[in-house]
Amino acid sequence: MWERSLVLSAPGKVILHGEHAVVHGKVALAVALNLRTFLRLRPCAEGKVCVRLPGVGVVRSWDTSSLQALRTSIADFDESKSPSVEQLHTLKEFAGIAAGASAPESLATLAFLYMCLAISAKYGWTEEELTLINSWAFQGERVIHGNPSGVDNAVGTWGGALRYQSGKITPLKRVPMLRILLTNTKVPRSTKVLVAGVKEKILKFPAIMNPVLDSIDAISQECQSVLEAMPANPSPEYYPVLEELFDINQHHLNVIGVGHPSLDRLCRVTASHGLHSKLTGAGGGGCGITLLRPDTSPLAMEAAKRDLCACGFECWETNIGAPGVTLHSSSSLNAEVLHALSES
Amino acid sequence: MWERSLVLSAPGKVILHGEHAVVHGKVALAVALNLRTFLRLRPCAEGKVCVRLPGVGVVRSWDTSSLQALRTSIADFDESKSPSVEQLHTLKEFAGIAAGASAPESLATLAFLYMCLAISAKYGWTEEELTLINSWAFQGERVIHGNPSGVDNAVGTWGGALRYQSGKITPLKRVPMLRILLTNTKVPRSTKVLVAGVKEKILKFPAIMNPVLDSIDAISQECQSVLEAMPANPSPEYYPVLEELFDINQHHLNVIGVGHPSLDRLCRVTASHGLHSKLTGAGGGGCGITLLRPDTSPLAMEAAKRDLCACGFECWETNIGAPGVTLHSSSSLNAEVLHALSES
Numbered sequence: 001m002w003e004r005s006l007v008l009s010a011p012g013k014v015i016l017h018g019e020h021a022v023v024h025g026k027v028a029l030a031v032a033l034n035l036r037t038f039l040r041l042r043p044c045a046e047g048k049v050c051v052r053l054p055g056v057g058v059v060r061s062w063d064t065s066s067l068q069a070l071r072t073s074i075a076d077f078d079e080s081k082s083p084s085v086e087q088l089h090t091l092k093e094f095a096g097i098a099a100g101a102s103a104p105e106s107l108a109t110l111a112f113l114y115m116c117l118a119i120s121a122k123y124g125w126t127e128e129e130l131t132l133i134n135s136w137a138f139q140g141e142r143v144i145h146g147n148p149s150g151v152d153n154a155v156g157t158w159g160g161a162l163r164y165q166s167g168k169i170t171p172l173k174r175v176p177m178l179r180i181l182l183t184n185t186k187v188p189r190s191t192k193v194l195v196a197g198v199k200e201k202i203l204k205f206p207a208i209m210n211p212v213l214d215s216i217d218a219i220s221q222e223c224q225s226v227l228e229a230m231p232a233n234p235s236p237e238y239y240p241v242l243e244e245l246f247d248i249n250q251h252h253l254n255v256i257g258v259g260h261p262s263l264d265r266l267c268r269v270t271a272s273h274g275l276h277s278k279l280t281g282a283g284g285g286g287c288g289i290t291l292l293r294p295d296t297s298p299l300a301m302e303a304a305k306r307d308l309c310a311c312g313f314e315c316w317e318t319n320i321g322a323p324g325v326t327l328h329s330s331s332s333l334n335a336e337v338l339h340a341l342s343e344s
Numbered sequence: 345m346w347e348r349s350l351v352l353s354a355p356g357k358v359i360l361h362g363e364h365a366v367v368h369g370k371v372a373l374a375v376a377l378n379l380r381t382f383l384r385l386r387p388c389a390e391g392k393v394c395v396r397l398p399g400v401g402v403v404r405s406w407d408t409s410s411l412q413a414l415r416t417s418i419a420d421f422d423e424s425k426s427p428s429v430e431q432l433h434t435l436k437e438f439a440g441i442a443a444g445a446s447a448p449e450s451l452a453t454l455a456f457l458y459m460c461l462a463i464s465a466k467y468g469w470t471e472e473e474l475t476l477i478n479s480w481a482f483q484g485e486r487v488i489h490g491n492p493s494g495v496d497n498a499v500g501t502w503g504g505a506l507r508y509q510s511g512k513i514t515p516l517k518r519v520p521m522l523r524i525l526l527t528n529t530k531v532p533r534s535t536k537v538l539v540a541g542v543k544e545k546i547l548k549f550p551a552i553m554n555p556v557l558d559s560i561d562a563i564s565q566e567c568q569s570v571l572e573a574m575p576a577n578p579s580p581e582y583y584p585v586l587e588e589l590f591d592i593n594q595h596h597l598n599v600i601g602v603g604h605p606s607l608d609r610l611c612r613v614t615a616s617h618g619l620h621s622k623l624t625g626a627g628g629g630g631c632g633i634t635l636l637r638p639d640t641s642p643l644a645m646e647a648a649k650r651d652l653c654a655c656g657f658e659c660w661e662t663n664i665g666a667p668g669v670t671l672h673s674s675s676s677l678n679a680e681v682l683h684a685l686s687e688s
Contacts, residue, residue, distance in 0.1 A: 208559050208592060212559050214558075215555040215559075222549060254595050
């Protein structure tokens with residue numbers, strides 16, 4: 001049994017520019033958000049491993065003895081290789097998860113089990129250890145997504161902002177603290193279907209679509225240059241270019257067929273408050289991001305949030321360029337986080 | 345004095361694809377509309393030339409003797425050369441038009457005077473004569489616009505649909521009769537300012553904007569292929585591609601900065617009736633075109649028109665690919681045209 005409890009967190013992330021184009025070899029920029037997922041590790045009943053993932057409604061527990069037996073039956077955990085079909089099959093049988101299950105709670109349980117069995121407890125991280133964390137987080141992604149890009153686990157591990165192109169991930173030299181509004185349209189979508197739709201459009205109209213991907217690539221690169229040139233607390237004059245890039249990319253994403261009326265509405269509502277938005281990620285619904293300027297008044301912000309909520313959307317005000325995976329001392333956590341942790 | 349009256353007409357035109365991109369060497373497609381401008385030539389008072397241009401509110405008359413004197417004072421009318429600064433200065437003085445006047449009535453009077461002095465009366469046209477008409481129409485454009493592309497006079501002379509790139513005008517092999525709705529948002533704009541804004545954006549973000557121009561170029565070329573492959577009375581299955589090209593180009597035009605909230609509204613209103621629209625021409629307000637399918641019901645059409653009129657817009661239902669400049673016999677003219685001619 002552990003002597004004390006540990007609180008860890010990792011940031012959420014958004015794609016700033018380059019979603020979809022990245023699948024076709026173009027540059028994408030991913031940034032960490034200060035909307036964090038917290039994890040508390042603490043002793044529980046003797047001989048038990050309990051997991052509670054309130055975000056996806058998972059509450060499960062297993063005997064440590066059965067987990068040990070399971071671990072023995074699964075050979076060769078290796079953070080540099082994809083989880084094998086056989087390993088995942090064994091874990092699914094153990095956890096009572098159907099073969100084709102794709103519900104978040106099933107996939108989250110599966111990823112937890114895989115990593116719980118494979119990882120030894122460790123805290124306090126050197127660069128080497130962060131690389132190990134990132135590799136294991138990537139394994140979790142592989143369990144859940146099948147063929148992840150690796151950018152989500154990387155930005156969750158290192159935080160800040162990352163450039164991603166054709167499998168190569170590079171951290172940005174500097175990342176200013178930019179305020180954004182993250183809005184969930186709550187329109188469900190399938191990333192797989194959207195990615196396939198983009199591919200189909202490119203095959204149908206290559207001469208029309210390939211230049212659009214080139215333009216998105218140039219947007220990601222221009223955005224990277226602007227971000228790297230900005231001071232940590234940028235003055236308002238840096239913002240018009242970032243806003244223009246948001247607008248242009250949003251049009252491009254509509255062109256490649258991943259827009260949605262709910263996202264058009266999000267853009268229109270924020271535009272009526274002088275704010276610039278784009279979809280982030282797969283599109284076809286899902287989330288949008290809105291750039292907030294240092295001189296955006298709290299009143300204007302609240303009005304925009306109110307109008308977005310009136311559309312049935314959910315909003316969070318946050319920063320991009322947040323720190324990566326972090327070990328917290330309980331005394332440094334704010335009341336809201338402590339409260340949420342004590343409830344779960 | 346002339347023995348009889350002549351009625352002539354020339355078609356209006358819209359740019360189908362390629363506006364703005366054409367300024368940067370890309371392909372544009374211009375198509376003739378069956379919304380026609382009619383001209384009636386008939387005898388008037390002895391020793392007088394009278395001109396009535398009801399569309400721009402011009403009613404002027406001059407003594408033929410003074411026009412002859414004016415003609416003698418202006419040497420070297422030539423349809424292959426731009427009207428000279430001296431020629432235009434002399435005409436402005438004669439007609440009492442201020443040096444910097446840019447009102448449509450002043451420019452129309454100036455163009456009329458220039459061409460009236462330069463052209464001998466002729467009717468019934470060989471290809472050679474059409475070329476001459478086109479050259480003189482281009483001179484009129486030069487009087488009015490300064491630096492016209494030549495595509496407006498060409499489509500007015502030959503009708504149908506024209507491809508235009510870097511000064512080279514080529515008629516399309518075939519043009520199906522496509523129904524469109526032409527909508528005037530009535531938002532005034534300056535073509536010069538819009539063209540300059542596009543140039544500025546290209547200079548500011550060359551790597552982002554040049555691919556967008558390439559994509560517009562490919563849209564014009566794809567549209568040309570589709571139009572040339574379509575039978576004269578195309579069945580509905582040809583339309584989805586044309587609609588998709590409208591949608592993509594409209595996004596591109598927003599990207600290069602020539603959109604306008606009134607045009608967004610036009611697109612949204614027609615989309616709510618299942619119809620696809622784009623701006624045509626300079627943008628920033630002005631006109632939009634909406635593609636009508638053979639299976640668009642008259643009821644849906646009327647509903648769309650009603651909603652557009654409720655926005656304060658004005659609509660005309662028309663066809664593209666209309667005939668060029670035409671000499672009419674009075675018996676072949678419909679009642680509406682005869683009535684309009686008798687009123688002016």
